[in-house]
Amino acid sequence: MSYLGYPDFFEPYIKRVEQTRPARVEMRRKGKEFPLMSLEERQEILKYHPDYKEEGKREIKVGPCKGYRIAHEFVDLLEAKSRVDPDKVDLTRVDYETDVLVIGGGGAATIAALIAEENDAQVLIATKLRHGDANTMMAEGGIQAATKGEKDSPYYHYLDVMGGGHFKNDPDIVAAFVKKAPDALRWLEDLGVMFSRSPDGRLEAMHGGGTCRKRMHYCADLSGMEIMRTVRDEARNRQNIKVLEFSPAVELILNEHGRCAGALLYNLETEEYSIARARAVVLATGGAGRLHVQGFMTTNHYGATADGVVMGYRAGIPLAFMHTVQYHPTGVVSPEQIEGWLVTERFRAEGADVVNIHGEKFVNEREPRDVESARFIKECLDGNGVPTPTGKVGVWLDSPVIDILVGKGRVRTAFVGKWKVYDRLGIDISRAPMLVYPTLHYQNGGLGNNVECETAVPGLYVAGEVTGGLHGENRLMGNSLMDLVVFGRIAGRNAAVFAREKAKEGQLTLDHVRRYHKELEEAGIVTDGVAPMLLPDYTSPEVRKRQLTVSYLGTLR
Amino acid sequence: MSAKKKDKSSAETMVKKEREVSKAKLIPVHIMGKRYDVPEGLTLMKAMEYAGYKFIRGCGCRGGTCGACGTVYRKPGDYRLQVALACQKTIEPDMHITQIPFFPANRAHYEFADLTSAPEEVFKLYPELFRCVACNACTKACPQGIEVMDAVSALKQGNITVAAQIGFECIQCGLCTSRCFGELVQYHMFQLARRIYGARITPRAEHLIEMTKAIDEGRFDNTLEKLRHMSEEELKELYRKREEEPVTAGEDWRPKDKTYL
Ligand SMILES: Cc1cc2nc3c(=O)[nH]c(=O)nc-3n(C[C@H](O)[C@H](O)[C@H](O)COP(=O)(O)OP(=O)(O)OC[C@H]3O[C@@H](n4cnc5c(N)ncnc54)[C@H](O)[C@@H]3O)c2cc1C
Ligand code: SF4
Ligand code: SF4
Ligand code: FES
Numbered sequence: 001m002s003y004l005g006y007p008d009f010f011e012p013y014i015k016r017v018e019q020t021r022p023a024r025v026e027m028r029r030k031g032k033e034f035p036l037m038s039l040e041e042r043q044e045i046l047k048y049h050p051d052y053k054e055e056g057k058r059e060i061k062v063g064p065c066k067g068y069r070i071a072h073e074f075v076d077l078l079e080a081k082s083r084v085d086p087d088k089v090d091l092t093r094v095d096y097e098t099d100v101l102v103i104g105g106g107g108a109a110t111i112a113a114l115i116a117e118e119n120d121a122q123v124l125i126a127t128k129l130r131h132g133d134a135n136t137m138m139a140e141g142g143i144q145a146a147t148k149g150e151k152d153s154p155y156y157h158y159l160d161v162m163g164g165g166h167f168k169n170d171p172d173i174v175a176a177f178v179k180k181a182p183d184a185l186r187w188l189e190d191l192g193v194m195f196s197r198s199p200d201g202r203l204e205a206m207h208g209g210g211t212c213r214k215r216m217h218y219c220a221d222l223s224g225m226e227i228m229r230t231v232r233d234e235a236r237n238r239q240n241i242k243v244l245e246f247s248p249a250v251e252l253i254l255n256e257h258g259r260c261a262g263a264l265l266y267n268l269e270t271e272e273y274s275i276a277r278a279r280a281v282v283l284a285t286g287g288a289g290r291l292h293v294q295g296f297m298t299t300n301h302y303g304a305t306a307d308g309v310v311m312g313y314r315a316g317i318p319l320a321f322m323h324t325v326q327y328h329p330t331g332v333v334s335p336e337q338i339e340g341w342l343v344t345e346r347f348r349a350e351g352a353d354v355v356n357i358h359g360e361k362f363v364n365e366r367e368p369r370d371v372e373s374a375r376f377i378k379e380c381l382d383g384n385g386v387p388t389p390t391g392k393v394g395v396w397l398d399s400p401v402i403d404i405l406v407g408k409g410r411v412r413t414a415f416v417g418k419w420k421v422y423d424r425l426g427i428d429i430s431r432a433p434m435l436v437y438p439t440l441h442y443q444n445g446g447l448g449n450n451v452e453c454e455t456a457v458p459g460l461y462v463a464g465e466v467t468g469g470l471h472g473e474n475r476l477m478g479n480s481l482m483d484l485v486v487f488g489r490i491a492g493r494n495a496a497v498f499a500r501e502k503a504k505e506g507q508l509t510l511d512h513v514r515r516y517h518k519e520l521e522e523a524g525i526v527t528d529g530v531a532p533m534l535l536p537d538y539t540s541p542e543v544r545k546r547q548l549t550v551s552y553l554g555t556l557r
Numbered sequence: 558m559s560a561k562k563k564d565k566s567s568a569e570t571m572v573k574k575e576r577e578v579s580k581a582k583l584i585p586v587h588i589m590g591k592r593y594d595v596p597e598g599l600t601l602m603k604a605m606e607y608a609g610y611k612f613i614r615g616c617g618c619r620g621g622t623c624g625a626c627g628t629v630y631r632k633p634g635d636y637r638l639q640v641a642l643a644c645q646k647t648i649e650p651d652m653h654i655t656q657i658p659f660f661p662a663n664r665a666h667y668e669f670a671d672l673t674s675a676p677e678e679v680f681k682l683y684p685e686l687f688r689c690v691a692c693n694a695c696t697k698a699c700p701q702g703i704e705v706m707d708a709v710s711a712l713k714q715g716n717i718t719v720a721a722q723i724g725f726e727c728i729q730c731g732l733c734t735s736r737c738f739g740e741l742v743q744y745h746m747f748q749l750a751r752r753i754y755g756a757r758i759t760p761r762a763e764h765l766i767e768m769t770k771a772i773d774e775g776r777f778d779n780t781l782e783k784l785r786h787m788s789e790e791e792l793k794e795l796y797r798k799r800e801e802e803p804v805t806a807g808e809d810w811r812p813k814d815k816t817y818l
Contacts, residue, residue: 028805029805031803031805033803033804036801039793039796039797129614129616129617129625130617130623130625132623133617133618133623133625137617137618137622137623138618138620138622138623146768147762147764147765147768148764148768149764149767149768149771149818150764150811150818151802151810151811151812151818152818153777153780153817153818154772154777154780154781155777155780155781155784155817156799156817158781158784159784159792159795159796159799160799162792162796163792163796167789167792167793167796171784171785171786172785175781175782175784175785178781179772179777179781182765182768182769182772183769183772185765186765186766186769189755189756189761189762189765190756191669191752191755191756192669192751192752192753192754192755192756192757193755194721194725194751194754194755194759195755195762197759197760197762199760200760201759201760201761201762201763202762202763202764202808203762203764203765207802207804212799212800212801212802213802213812214802214806220725220726222622222725222726225622225728226725226751229729229748230748230751230752230755233748233749233752234669236664236666237666237667237668237669246613246614268613269613299620301617301618301619301620301623302612302616302617302618302619303617336598337598337599337600337645337647338620341620342620349804351804351805366804405805416726417621417622417726420701420702420726421621421645424645425647535611535612535613537611538603538606538611539606539607539609539610539611540606540607540608540609543607543608543609547609
C-alpha cells in the first residue's frame with residue numbers, strides 16, 4: 001500500500017506537510033520569506049558542516065603541501081603509490097604524438113580541445129570512460145552570468161561569488177570569471193545550445209543559493225547535458241581532434257626541462273599502458289564524489305575519483321582549498337533506488353519550501369549551499385528530521401507548492417528530468433514532496449592555478465572542477481558550469497600557444513614519480529595502496545570475501 | 558564490464574550504503590544467462606554489482622542522464638524483448654538481462670558554421686531518414702518516454718523546431734536505434750536538429766549582446782579593479798548592502814541603486 005507513491009510509513013508525515021501548505025503558499029504570495037541568516041549566524045550554523053569535523057581530516061605527510069589538513073579520503077590517495085613502477089616504463093617508445101593532450105572527456109576538457117584546435121593545434125583527448133561520461137552531463141540547474149544590464153552586472157556577480165566562497169577566493173580569477181561569463185554564454189548560443197528563453201529571445205534566469213540577482217540561465221533542467229552533448233557533437237566534427245576512450249591517464253610525464261610533456265595512459269580493457277607525448281597538456285579530470293568523503297552518498301558520475309589531483313600533486317603542483325568539500329543540501333534519501341541523486345536547487349529557487357517533520361519551515365531556501373546543508377544536518381540532529389523505514393533521516397522539499405504558485409503543470413515542464421525519474425517509481429512530485437538530505441557534490445578546491453590556467457609545471461594547464469581558487473571555500477550553484485566554459489576556453493588557447501611557441505623538446509621522464517615514492521618511504525608510510533583510483537568498487541562485501549586469488553600471475557585472473 | 562579483481566585502493570566506506578540492502582529478501586536474476594540471487598528493490602546496475610561485477614563499460618552517470626547503460630531484458634513467460642537503462646530499472650524476479658555497452662551508429666560529419674536552417678540540409682546529411690516505416694518501435698523503446706517517432710516524422714516534414722523540442726530530453730542511449738526497423742540513428746539526427754534550432758531558428762538574446770558589448774568597451778573595468786584590491790572587511794560591507802531581487806519578482810523588477818550597472 002502506498003500514499004502518493006510512497007510507502008504507507010510516510011503517510012502521516014506527508015499529511016503534516018499538506019496541512020501546513022496553504023499557509024506557506026499564502027506567505028509566499030505576500031512575498032514573505034523565512035529570514036536569511038546574517039554572516040554571524042551563518043558562521044554559527046557552519047559548525048554543523050562536515051568540513052568542520054576535525055576527526056574527518058588529517059595532515060598530508062608528503063609533497064608540496066606537506067602538513068595541510070584535508071579529508072582522510074584524499075590523503076589516502078595522496079599517500080598511495082603509482083600504479084606503475086617507473087623503472088619498467090620505456091619512455092622512448094612513444095605511442096601517440098600530439099600538440100596538445102587533453103586529459104578528461106567532460107565539459108572543461110572538450111571545450112579546451114575545441115579552442116586548442118581552433119588555434120591550429122592537433123589535439124588528442126584521452127578520457128576514462130566514454131567521451132561525455134562526466135559530471136558536466138549531470139548538471140541540471142543552470143549556468144550563471146550577469147547578462148541583464150538593467151538590473152545586474154559583473155559587480156554583483158563578483159560579490160556573490162566572493163560571499164559564497166567566504167571571501168577567500170582568488171580575486172584575480174574571480175574578476176576574470178565574471179567578466180568573461182557573458183561572452184561564454186554567447187559562444188554556447190553560437191554552437192546551438194538550446195537555452196530556455198521567452199519568445200522574443202530573452203534568456204530566462206532565476207536565483208540560485210547566494211545570488212542577489214536572478215542570473216542563473218538554464219536549458220530546462222538538463223543544462224549540463226545540453227551543453228555537454230553540444231560541445232561533444234562539435235568536437236566530433238573536427239578532423240584535428242582525436243579521442244581515446246577508456247584510456248585514463250595514470251601519471252603525467254615531464255621532460256628533462258621540467259615541462260609537462262604528456263601522460264602515461266592505461267587501457268582499462270586490455271590493461272596495457274601507453275605513452276602519449278605532447279607539447280602541452282590540459283588536465284581536466286573533474287571532481288571526487290566517488291571517494292564518498294565521510295561516508296556520504298554522492299551525486300557524481302562513476303569516474304569522479306580525484307585522479308587529476310593525485311597526478312598533479314605528484315608532479316609538484318600545490319593544492320588550493322582542498323580542505324572544503326561541497327555537500328549539496330538536497331540529495332534524495334528515499335526511494336532507495338535513487339538514493340544520493342541530486343534534486344536541483346532550482347526547485348527552491350522556484351518556491352518549493354523546505355520543511356521539517358512538523359511541516360514547518362526552519363531555513364530560508366536560498367542560503368549558500370554549505371549553510372543550507374549544515375542547517376539541514378542540525379535540524380535532523382535536533383530530532384526534527386523525518387525518519388525512513390530503513391533508519392535514515394531527511395527533510396521535505398515541498399515541490400507541489402510550485403504548481404500552486406506558478407501554475408498547474410509547472411513542475412512537470414520546468415523539471416521534466418526529475419519528474420520522470422520519480423514518475424517511473426510511481427511518485428508524482430507535483431503532488432507529493434521529496435525527502436532529501438545533504439549529498440557529496442563538488443570538489444571546491446583542487447590544483448592551484450592562476451587566471452591563465454597555468455600551474456607550477458610549465459606546459460601543464462588545468463580547468464574545471466579539478467582546480468582550486470575561483471570558488472574559494474564554497475562554490476555557488478551555476479558557477480561551475482560557467483567555470484568550465486570560461487576556463488576551458490582559456491586553457492585550450494594557452495595550451496595551443498604554448499605548444500606552438502614555448503614548448504621545448506627533451507627527454508621524457510618519470511623522475512617526479514620516483515622522487516615521490518622516495519618521499520613516501522622517508523615519511524615512513526608503508527602502503528600497498530595505489531592511486532589514482534580510476535573507478536570505485538561497489539561489489540558486495542560478501543563477494544569480496546570470496547575473491548581469494550593471491551596474485552594475478554598466469555593466464556587466468 | 559567484467560567480474561574483475563578487487564581494486565585495493567578503494568575505500569571501504571563506498572559500500573557502506575549498499576551494504577544496508579543486504580538485509581532485504583533475495584530474488585533470482587539471470588545476468589547474461591547465469592543465475593545470481595540479489596536483494597529485491599535494486600536497480601539492474603546495482604544488482605550486477607552486488608553479484609560481483611565491476612563495470613568498465615555500461616556505467617556512466619548512474620543517474621539516468623548519460624545513456625551509457627542500455628540493457629535488453631526478457632521477463633519469464635513473456636515473448637517480448639524489452640529495453641531499459643540499467644541504472645533506472647528495478648529488477649524483477651527471474652529477469653534475463655544483458656547490457657549493450659556500445660552500439661555502432663552512423664553519424665554525419667558537418668561544418669556547423671556553414672549549415673542553414675533549411676530542412677534539406679538534414680535530408681542531405683541523413684538520407685536514411687526516409688527509410689522510417691512508422692512502426693513506432695523507437696517510441697516504445699525510449700526510456701525517456703520521448704515520442705521518438707513523432708520527432709522523426711517532424712524531421713521528415715522539415716519541421717526542425719518540433720523535432721528539436723520533442724528530442725530535447727534525449728540522453729543518446731541508442732535504445733531506439735537498436736530496435737529501429739529502418740536503421741535510423743535517431744539521436745544523432747535529434748542532436749543536429751537541436752543545434753540548428755538553438756543557433757539558427759530561435760531569436761538571439763539582445764540583452765546578452767548588449768552586455769558583452771559593454772564589457773568589451775571596458776565599462777566594468779574600473780569597478781572590478783577596485784573590487785580586486787579590496788580588503789575582506791570592505792567586501793563584506795558591500796556584500797551586506799547588496800539589494801536582493803525578490804524570488805517572486807517579474808522581469809520588470811529594477812534595483813534602487815543603479816551605480817554599478
Ligand atoms: C548531479 C550534478 C548536478 C550539477 N549541477 C550543476 C549546476 O546546475 N550548475 C553548475 O554550475 N554546476 C553543476 N554541477 C557541477 C558541474 O557539473 C561540474 O562541476 C562540472 O561539470 C565539472 O566539469 P569538468 O569538465 O571539470 O569535469 P567533468 O565534467 O566531471 O569531466 C571530467 C572528465 O575527466 C574524466 N577523467 C577522470 N579521471 C580521468 C583520468 N585519470 N584520465 C582521463 N580522464 C579522466 C572523466 O571521465 C570525465 O570525462 C553539477 C554536478 C553534478 C554531479
Ligand atoms: S530517443 Fe533514443 S537515444 Fe534518445 S533517449 Fe530515447 S531511446 Fe535513447
Ligand atoms: S523504429 Fe525506426 S522505422 Fe520504426 S518508427 Fe521509429 S524511426 Fe521509424
Ligand atoms: S549510467 Fe548514465 S544513464 Fe545509466
